[in-house]
Amino acid sequence: MSVLVYIEADNNAVKKSSLEALTYAAKMNAGDVTALVTDKAENLEELGKYGVKTVLQVNDEKLSTRPVSAIASAIAGAAQKVGANAVVMSRSSTVDAAAPRVGVKMKATVASNVVALPQNENGFVVRRGVFTGKAFADTKLEGENKILTIAKNALAVDDSLSGSATVEAFVPEFGAKDFAIKVTDVKKQEGDILLPEADLVVSAGRGMKGPENWEMIENLANKLGAATACSKPVSDMDWRPHHEHVGQTGIKVAPSLYIAIGISGAIQHLAGVNSSKTIVVINKDSEAPFFKSADYGIVGDAFDVVPKLTEALEKAGI
Amino acid sequence: MNILVCICHVPDTTTKIKFTGTELDKNGVQFIIGPYDDYALARAVELKEASKGKLTVLNVGEADTEPTIRKALAIGADNAVRINAHPKDAYFVAEQIAAYAKDKNFDMILMGREASDYNGGQVHGMVAEMLDMPCIVPCMTLEVEGNTAKMGREIEGGKEYVECEMPFVAGCQEPIAEWKIPNMRGIMMARKKPLEVIEPTSQSAPTEVMAYQLPAERGNVKMIDADNMDELVRLLKEEAKVL
CATH class of the missing domain: 3.40.50.620 (HUPs)
Structure with a gap:
């Protein structure tokens, strides 16, 4: 063998x-x-x-x-x-x-x-x-x-x-149709950290109220060197691109750290993230189901908590 | 254009998964068209309507999948085929699809990138290899010009755009099209559309599930005060060791 x-x-x-x-x-x-x-x-x-x-x-x-x-x-x-x-x-x-x-x-x-x-x-x-x-x-x-x-x-x-x-x-033998698919273009994504390969992910949901409020999410992600992600409703409403949609019908991720902000934790979303090593949930609703699947939870308004977290990371030299 | 879409019959995405021995506990479980297959079906309906072509939907399953197949007919497939067998594994299903499709002159065979139950993601590639066709997965955009299919897929680090001549196989995912919800006219018409039942042509299934396990529950969540983000950073560094 x-x-x-x-x-x-x-x-x-x-x-x-x-x-x-x-x-x-x-x-x-x-x-x-x-x-x-x-x-x-x-x-x-x-x-x-x-x-x-x-x-x-x-x-x-x-x-x-x-x-x-x-x-x-x-x-x-x-x-x-x-x-x-x-x-x-x-x-x-x-x-x-x-x-x-x-x-x-x-x-x-x-x-x-x-x-x-x-x-x-x-x-x-x-x-x-x-x-x-x-x-x-x-x-x-x-x-x-x-x-x-x-x-x-x-x-x-x-x-x-x-x-x-x-x-x-090694020189392999190829079949007659092995090159039947022609690559016409490849667009590499520059700058951003790619979600499927990311070790740290900052993800946000409907709790952000609108696409104009994503700057604080991006600031936190930049501070951590994390990729940004979102829940299905957010990509369905075109607040964020489809390739950021994490969940059962989107991308499945397994990072070391997944921070979920303003995401209630529907079972379809959990299916896409529950292989993450550590999960942090920030939600103003203390009854949000996501807290049951989290390692660390913060009950609070994202608009208040997220900038504070970015600041705390800055202070800790991260 | 002559299109085949293969669909699976899977538990609704909101289902809490439980098992009885080595069987899924179907008690109270709603079944749906595989979510990825549903994207493939939606794009196929658009292509069929634009080309005034024909769209066949195929499922390998027992009689209990027929409501799911009827839903695909209501969404816009013209006719349906059910291969009357329990879908034992990916190889078994691929052999049935390849045997059915080999002399039907399909221009494309579409399905989801994977089933949302067994997550094998193998059937498209196996069917393509059995029929000596190209296969694109995950197919996220699909346009047809003449006899050429132009597709986009996500690869590590970005997006790749490819083209190939028809016929081909593709395993689809969003945003190839938006899910279509059947309307009343579609539902009425679906009842009269042909649904052919044929018997399987082979029986080989080289894999068998011996046991299911549920993932370990996470320990109790540790709540941190919203005004104490320094403590969260400390825990992430020192306890979880992820920073």
């Missing part, structure tokens, strides 16, 4: 979420760990300390936009080359789209959104997040080959292993 991990790199450095996937693969104790990288990346030998034995590096300009079908072909080809019967990947826009294709190509069983290491006592069982964070399902996977996509922050990165990885060039 052996495990293949598809890793992504930004600005030549392997992403933290990919290091989590490497740690997951090493801790599976399922044989050698091979990493596959199709992005430009440096110092790949150092992946040895995460338990990687070999790195397969693909140098192909056509893969720079991470075209999903071609990435899926590269992953299936690499798995075949090294005889891997498990593929582990951290969730990303590419991985979420590629994993089911790899599953069909490899005749493998796919489990997405995996939050813990497998249990092997009674078959191969992984815990998946389901019902949008409202429950977990311990899911048994049949078959020889398995594909796992790992939820962000599912486990801590472990770089305590020693050794250096061998880096080899």
Whole structure:
């Protein structure tokens, strides 16, 4: 048995979420760990300390936009080359789209959104997040080959292993339609911290009364180095853009700190945020349901509390 | 334009999830069209109306999903297909959809980016791979010019705009279109629209849920006085260690 991990790199450095996937693969104790990288990346030998034995590096300009079908072909080809019967990947826009294709190509069983290491006592069982964070399902996977996509922050990165990885060039074979989707434009969001990747999130709801009152929310977010988010009614009323909508039908976030301001805490909103490590709720209604799901609560008017919090952070040198 | 929209039948988003053994406790649970599928359906209705095309809606489910399918017909689908089986897992569902769609000449197969119950997000990619079609997910804008589909999706760090020739598969999410609420005329017409029931073509389902767990409850909330934000900052630094 052996495990293949598809890793992504930004600005030549392997992403933290990919290091989590490497740690997951090493801790599976399922044989050698091979990493596959199709992005430009440096110092790949150092992946040895995460338990990687070999790195397969693909140098192909056509893969720079991470075209999903071609990435899926590269992953299936690499798995075949090294005889891997498990593929582990951290969730990303590419991985979420590629994993089911790899599953069909490899005749493998796919489990997405995996939050813990497998249990092997009674078959191969992984815990998946389901019902949008409202429950977990311990899911048994049949078959020889398995594909796992790992939820962000599912486990801590472990770089305590020693050794250096061998880096080899790998040239995958592509299918006739692997480049059927043409990228016509990419608009990178400048400046702001991106919500899905943010470690700190400041989120506000209808309690802010109108879009003109968001300056204090942005000031607090800037002070913290946090991303801004909002509840569904706020994006539905076009007070804030749709890509800030956090909740069951919007973006799900799992930051270290989620500060909810003027959000009552409808069950659909909670579903999108309840994986956050620490939740702070600021609401003038002491009966707001969100307080039941919070770690810290402040009953008070946002217009009064938020500037005070920004000031207190300033005073504390943050 | 000939469009297929695949919908799932899921608990309403306000549902408090409970289990009886390895089954969802359906007592008092309202079922709806999957919220992401509902966005796909809304955009499909717009494209169908603009092109005077045809819109088929498909669900893999047992007879209890028919009210959900009728709602999709009331929103604007022309005809419906129910593949008569419990949707055991993503692979099982994908095989049924691929088997149904392979000789129907659909220009596009749309569905939500994921079901809001099992959150697999796999069916679109599996169907596309089985039918050798491109697949875009999450598809957040969709326009058609001639035989070319132009789409936008969110990626890490921004937005990506892509195009491909039809046919294709897409897993949709907002803001591709706004949910449509059926009107009385739609509801009346939906009763007369054809709903074909066909049997599944294969049975393989490689995954099985052994047990469900509910997430651990958060400890009691610690209330802090609104005039003492210094204390909140201290707790976030020293107790929660998140600053």
